[in-house]
Amino acid sequence: MSQEYNVFSLAGKTALVTGASRGLGQAMAIGLAKAGAVVVCSSSREGGCDATRASIAEFDGESYELVADLSQPDQVRAMAEQALGVTGQVDVLVNNGGTIARSPAVDYPFEDWKRVMDVNIDAPFLLSQIIGKHMVQRGQGKIINIASMLSYTGGITVPAYAASKHAIVGLTKALANEWASANVQVNAIAPGYFRTDNTAALQADPERNKEIEKRIPAGRWGEPEQLSGAAVFLASQGSDYINGHVLAVDGGWLAR
Incomplete structure (x- = not known):
């Protein structure tokens, strides 16, 4: 075996990452680029991914930017087609873009419910459908959906977000069942805190911050770059026989 062989290398691959302007999406986009992928960064506004692309450029990585409001199906469809045209194919799709709205269930505005569902589950389905079709035809591809600790619990005052994150796990398993035989792996990552x-608000609240850290066996919050390894793994050949799985990256939160 060649000494240059690396099962986690993404050289020659193109990845589309939604919500890549900051936070976890930014960290995953940078991580995929460091592994060798050409990364198409998506955000809701022009120039939203400038900082992400600047970080990728620092190590001579290659990146592009696309803009779409994930609550608008027509824009989502257009972005999917644009992404397929950047290098001719999309090998890795990371459905990271999301939103949240907080309100007690008895008063929860239906408009907020609809927007959360549009962004958190409808957009990932449309992107997976359009890009996944090409993956199935080629007989190769990776789709990574971003779930949540609220894929396991209900939370408080976030009914739409909790429902959407339960749904993203169901979508992950449903697509894995249909596309595994075409060598397309569909998995999810469930980030912890x-x-x-x-x-930021939780971190700034002394009482809530203490409660959270006490619940996490690692005793600390995760740093965004600590999620990138999971994304690279699920995007690489190293996960070729993993399908329909939800990988928790939570410092042990679920174990407690």
């Missing part, structure tokens, strides 16, 4: 802009 990571230090991102989305969790």
